[in-house]
Structure formats: structure tokens, C-alpha cells
Amino acid sequence: MKRSAKALFLILLICVAFTGYSQTEITGQVLDNNSKKLSGATVMISKDSVSSILAYGISDGEGKFQVSVKTESESLFLKVSYIGFRAFEKTIQNKKQALKVKLSPSSEALKEVIVKSEILQQRGDTLSFSVAAFKGKNDRVIADVLKKLPGIDIRPNGQIFYKDEPIQKYYIEGLDLLEGRYNLANNNLSANAVSKVEILENHQPVKVLDSLEFSERASINIKLKKEVTVSGTATAGIGAAPLLWQTKITPMIFTKKQQAILTYQSNNTGSDISGEIRNFSIRFVGAEFDIDKTDWLSIQNVSEPPFSSQRWLDNNVHLGSANILQRIKKDRDLKLNISYLNDYQQQDGRTQTRYFTPTDTIDVIENTSNDIFISKLEGQLTFENNADKNYLKNQLEFNGSWNANRGLIDRSNAQIKQQLDNPFFGIKNDLRLLRTVGKQLITFTSNTGFTETNQDLLVQPGQFETIFNDGDSYGEIQQLVSARKWYTNNLAGFTKALGKFTISPKFGFSIQNQQLETDIFLEDGVEVLDTDFKNRTKFLQSSIYFKNYFRFKNKDETWNLSLSTPLAFKSFDLEDDNFKEKRNLDRLVFEPRFSVDKKLSTFWEVDASAGLRYDFGEIQQLYYGFLLNGYRNLNRYDAPISEKTRQDYSAGLAYRNPLKQLFLNASYSYNYTENNLLYSSTIGENGATILEAIEKENTFDAHSFSAGGSKYFRKIKTTVKLNASYNLSTRQQLLNNTLAEVNTKSFVLRGSVDAEVSSWLIANYSGNFSTFTSGFGGNDFQQIETHQHTADLYFYPKDNQYLSISGEYYGNSLSENGDNYFLNLGYQFTFEKPKMDLNISWRNILNTDQFINASNNQYYYVQSSYRLRPSQVMATLKFTL
Secondary structure, eight states, X not given: OXXXXXXXHHHHHHHHHTTOSOOEEEEEEEEETTOXXXXXXXXXXXXXXXXOEEEEEEOOTXXXXXEXXXXXXSEEEEEEEOTTBOOEEEEEESXXXXXXXXXXXXXXXXXXXXXXXXXXEEETXXXXXXXXXXXXXXXXXXXXXXXXXXXXXXXXXXXXXXXXXXXXXXXXXXXXXXXXXXXXXXXXSBGGGEEEXXXXXXXXXXXXXXXXXOOOOOEXXXXXXXXXXXXXXEEEEEEETTTEEEEEEEEEEEOSSEEEEEEEEEESSSOOXXXXXXXXOOOOTXXXXXXXXXXXXXXXXXXXXXXXXXXXXXXXXXXXXXXXXXXXXXXXXXXXXXXXXXXXXXXXXXXXXXXXXXXXXXXXXXXXXXXXXXXXXXXXXXXXXXOSSEEEEEEEEEEEEEEEEEXXXXXXXXXXXXXXXXXXXXXXXXXXXXXXXXXXXXXXXXXXXXXXXXXXXXXXXXXXXXXXXXXXXXXXXXXXXXXXXXXXXXXXXXXXXXXXXXXXXXXXXXXXXXXXXXXXXXXXXXXOOOGGGOEEXXXXXXXXXXXXXXXXXXXXXXXXXXXXXXXXXXXXXXXXXXXXEEEEEEEEEEOOEEEEEEEOSSSEEEEEEEEEXXXXXXXXXXXXSOEEEETTEEEOXXXXXXXEEEEEXXXXXXXXXXXXXXXXXXXXXXXEEEEEEEEEEEEOTTSOEEEEEEEEEEEEEEEEEEXXXXXXXXXXXXXXXXXXXXXXXXXXXXXXXXXXXXXEEEEEEEEEEEEEEETTEEEEEEEEEEEXXXXXXXXXXXXXXXEEEEEEEEEEEETTEEEEEEEEEEEESSOTXXXXXXXXXXXXXXXXXXXXXXXXXXXXXXXXXXXXXXXXXXXXXXXXXXXXXXXXXXXXXXXXX
């Protein structure tokens, strides 16, 4: 713990040291010949007229500017530009001073002002990072470079964040080939093929809405070096022990009219290649129907370790994917994205779960061995016409899976077998049309889908003996679930600009019809006929709604305000033929939301938002009869339809200085929720849990604070990133018939350093420290601290080869043997002709055979021991085009 604290303190010290030098502050005011104040003039300062820009600023509404510059030069070169005026140029002394600048009109049309440095360019809301400036010797694909860029954070699952918010789109030469599945390009596109990475701030992906609807999201665009680019990777590897293999071929081609990424991958080395096709598309709540699979039933799993799957995943996986884009005409694209994943995994481990109730503490110890069979087919066919005056996008999507799980639980008094069959099918079609008619923009959207799943869980021997067999043991219990869902949501409206204001009224309706049938059977096929253990549920949800969206944007776009005022009549009808029961709920809801974004200066920006939302129960929390969700979990919700009223408030402050490669952000959010249902957990001595819902008003509130920053130190070629977050929440919970107020607090600190120390040494460090505390009322019953630290050193005796040493430490404060250490060695030789890398790696040199981890939740904690992969040696040949 002391070492980790020192490492994190060092990161903070570096940040302070490199930002603490004295600065010269140049202020002034920009006027025209008639002393009229000029807002939006660009002020640039350099050492002389031909040197790179040291600092820049933009004049505000009063024509005033303020620029801070750091340099030892005795003189500075000042240049002030404004469209329609001659540029003002002057050499000034490097000292604090206030200037008055007058610009004269120019008869010549001025070119667009571009702010540049050698490694970064800014043009309006677009930042362009030079890949060559950030690319290190051991960087092969574009993901290696992206993780070094200040302001950008790549999470462990591959999702990209900019200023602590997920990116909206991932373009390659302005085209969205992958529809959110950008890991495939990020992990395989050669960094040598890329010239720039562009950050598109406040990006509106629909051209016709660009001046009408403000976007707070950023997107990424990958700029290639050639108009016709052929790239990709191919890998072949073999190793021991046991016998290991790895194959991967991912060809790519990019032209002005065609783009394609194909891949076939297979391995048994623990590499989780399912992440290559993970979809990171941003989906807004209630905006569309999701056809992702719902798991009604599950087997007891072991908690997966929080680090690279190559340490622990025992797999045999195959993945094939084809992603093809054809530009039919200007702005018209046809895309096909299809993938098939087949995987067999084994999990072995031990868990100790401790439940805390207001009156007792319950321990459950389980040794678990699972076999996981995954078979999944996904696809999308998309037609998109994204023109300046019209927009059309139609997307047909399907999702099918044929998954099965087998598990064995070894407890002190019994062995329990689990068998789960979990097939699923879903299909949907999304249509969005925007067309200019006169001075209005007409909008129509339609989203329709269908899903079906038939799940079967078999547990041997049967559990909950008191409930199902008068307290006597019995051989097996089988839970069957059949669930179907049909959905449609249709909306029409228009958008119109009225000066600085934009209004967008829309009218629509939605219908969702769901059916749930469940049955329980005991040994010898005996059906449990008791009404309490069957469901024949029909749930119909319908809504008629009117949405109105207002937006205000001032002339210089320093203010952006938006207000949405949706009004909806929602109707819910629940009927169960088994219980002969009906529930009905009709509500007229008003869900306003307000947001404001203000550019305080060239570098500073502030935003705030507030909203009110109503959430109503889904069928997953609405069935009358008991459902055996897992071998020791029995759930039912014999209560009225759930109603939640959510209030959320947030505010954020961001600083962005591209010339100094410095990005800072901080935010606060508060959420307050009122619920009509309280959830009751009855936990038995063997950990068997019965979850029910009762009608009782209760509340939930949560506070969240976060802050982060990243800085690139150009002279030492080092990127430093630091992020921190703190969350606390309070909710009511009924545990073993005792009402308790459950409080949780969590703190997370993450940091990383990527440094090119010298021509022969590259060093990387990443660390994570977190605490989680929970308790009843004001009394904490459990606190856990976790540490994760990783360090990598790359030694280059020659430019075409390196030796790597990496060490990892993972620890927690709850486990007696919670310290986990890993050590790895690697050697890589690069052949110039043909261009390929030979890599020999020795993983887990210490042969650490298990990972001991601990995690906690509101009223319980779990200590897990997971069987890891043994020490292994692997040799791979990797070709990068």
C-alpha cells in the first residue's frame, strides 16, 4: 500500500512540477478603425514570425483577450487576425503588459484562421493530433497511439472516452464503417497507415441538423496517409504448456468509395476476442428498442479477475466478421456488418459470500467448476443518406445466440449440478427520415422489433426443500421460461429555426406487448401445480407523447441552451391467467430537461443540466409467481406496477489547451429517486435468497464527484493522466424482515504514465486505487481497499529489437492472502523485408496459479479465488501492412 501511495504521489508531483513555471500574461483589447469592439479575433504569440505558436487566445464580447505564455525569449511576436481585416503584427517585449490593437478593413478575402503546432492543429472544433509525433518504437496499431493522446482515455474493454465522456462516433476518413464496433479497427489498423487523429468536438453526425441541434459529444476521425490504403494485421503463434495456438488475419482496404474490414481469429491463449465486436454505440434512454438478450436464468459463476483475460481465461474461441461499406453516390452509403462467435470456456474457483443483515451475518462457501458454451450470430444492414438538406437511415439488425452453461457447485454438505440452455433470437428495424420542406425540417422515425427466448435451468439436487418438498431432500428441480416481446415506436414532427432559436415539436406513439410463461418441474417430470410457482403473464405498455425541443445559440456560439418539454400519456395493463389477476396503471407525465453550455474563454468551458424522469416497471419485475433465477435465488414481485420519479442535476467545468497539450475536467452530479416499491430479501442459513417486492414508499439519493486531467510533456515525450471519482448513496432495504438504511461510499483514483525515457528505453505505468464502504444507518459494517499496479519497461539495444519486462500487482484489504504478483518477459525482433515482428513471450513467470479477490455490494461481500492460467511460453509472427 505504501508503494502504491508513493507511485500515485509521484504522478501528482510530476503534474505540479511541469505546470509550475512562471508565465507572462499579455492582455489587451481588439478594436476596428471606428473603435468598435471586435469579438472572436484570434491572438497568436510566437518567438518570431516564422516559429511555432507558443500560445493563442480569442477576444471576448468586449474585444478583450488574455494570453499566458511561457518562454525564456526576451521578445515575442504578436499576430492578431479577424475575418475582413488586415492582420496586425508586432514584436513586443516578454513582460506583463496591456495592449490596444486596432485593425484596418481589408478588401481581400482572408483564409480561415488555423491554429497550429508541430504536433497538433486546431481548426474550429476540430483537434488534429499528429500520429508520427506520438508514435513510439513499440506502437504497431492505432490503439497504441490513441492511449497516449492527452484528453483521450481507453478503458479496459476498449471503449474510448474524451474528457471523461464516451465518444459518439468513430470515423475512418469521415465514414462510419463499424457502427460503434470500433475495437476491430482500433486493434488492427496499422499506426503507420494513419497520418492524423482528429477529435471532432460538439460533433453533430447528421449534417442537416448541424446548425439546428447542439451536440455535447465528441467523435473521432482517423485520417489516412493515402487515398487508397491497404492495411491490417496477420498473426500466427504457437506455445506451451499446454499446447497453445493463436491465429488472426484482418485485411482492410479503404478508398473514397469503398471500405472493408474482414477478420478471422482463433486462439486458446486466453485472449478474449469477443471484445473486437463489442458495440459502443450511444443509446439514449427510451429512444429505441434494444434487442440485447435478457438472462432470466443463470448458473452460479465465479467472479472474473479485474485484469487481462490472458491471465485467467481458459478458452477455445473462433470469431469471423465482415464489415463492408459501399458509397453508392455522394453522401449515400450501404453497409453490412456481420459476425459469428463460437467459444468454449472453463471456469474454476472458490467463493466465500458473507451476507450482512441487521440481525445476523451469514456465510456461504462454494467451490465452482463451470463449462460455458457460447454461439452467437449478429448482423446489421444499413442504408444511409447523410446530405446537407436531407437525411435517411434505415438499419435492419438481427441477433441470435445458442448458449449453454454447465456448472458444479461443491459445498461442505452437498454437490450441486447446474445445467442451463439459453437460446435467443431478436430482430428489429430502425428508420429515421429528415427532409427539408420549405423552411422547415420534417422528421419521421420508426423503430420496430421482436425478441424471443426459451430458457431451461436444471438443478440437481433440488433446493428450497421447505418450499417444494415439505423439508425433505429431493433429486432435481427444473425451471422453464418462455418470453416474447414485440415493440413499435413511431414519431413525426418538424424543426424550424427562428433567428437564434430553434424549435422542434414532435408527436408519436409506442406500443410494447410482452408475454411470460414459466413452469417448475421436480424429479421424474412432476410439475409443480401450485399457483405460486407458475406465470402466464401478459404485459401491454402503450404511450402517446408530445415532445417539444427548444434551443438557443448566440451569434458567436459561446452560449448553447436547450430545453425539452415532453408530455406523455402512458398506459400499463398487466394480466395473469394463472392468478386471474389484473393490474392497470395510467399516468400523464411531464419530463422536462434543461441544459446549458457556456464557453467562458478560449480554454475554459462550463456546462450544467437538470431533468425529471419517470420510470415504470418492466416485466422482469412484474410477475406474480416465484421464479428460480439461480440455484439459490427465488424471486417474485407480487406488488403494484413499479413507479420511480427521478430528479438529476449535474454541472461540469472543462479546460482545454491544445497548444500545451493540457486537458482538465471536473464534474458533480446528484440523483434523487422516489419509489413506490421496496424490495425485500430473505436470506436463509445456506445463502438461499427469496426476493420479493412490497408496496412501500422509499427514496434513493446519490452524489457523484469526478475530476481528471492529462498532459503531454513534449520535451520528454511523456503523457501523464490522472482521474479521481467519489460516490456516495443512500437507500432503504428490507433484509430478513428488518427495515434498514443502506449507505455506500466509493473512491477511485486512476493514473498512468507513458514515457519515452531515451532512445533505448520506454516506460509505462498504470495504477488504480479504490475503496468501497457500506453500512446500515451510520454504522459501517465493511470496507474494502483494492490496488492495481502495472509497470512495463522496453529496452532497445537496436532499433529493430527490444526486450520487455512487465510486472503487475493486485491486492485487497479483505483477503488474508489477497496479494497477487505477476512477472512477464518478452523479446521482439522486427524484420524489414518482409515487414514482420517475431515475438517470444514468457507469461506468468512466477507461476501464480490463483487470483484472490474481494468485492462488496450494499449488504454483502464476496471473496473469490479464481484458477489462473499456468506459466506459458508463446512465439508469434505478426505481419502489419
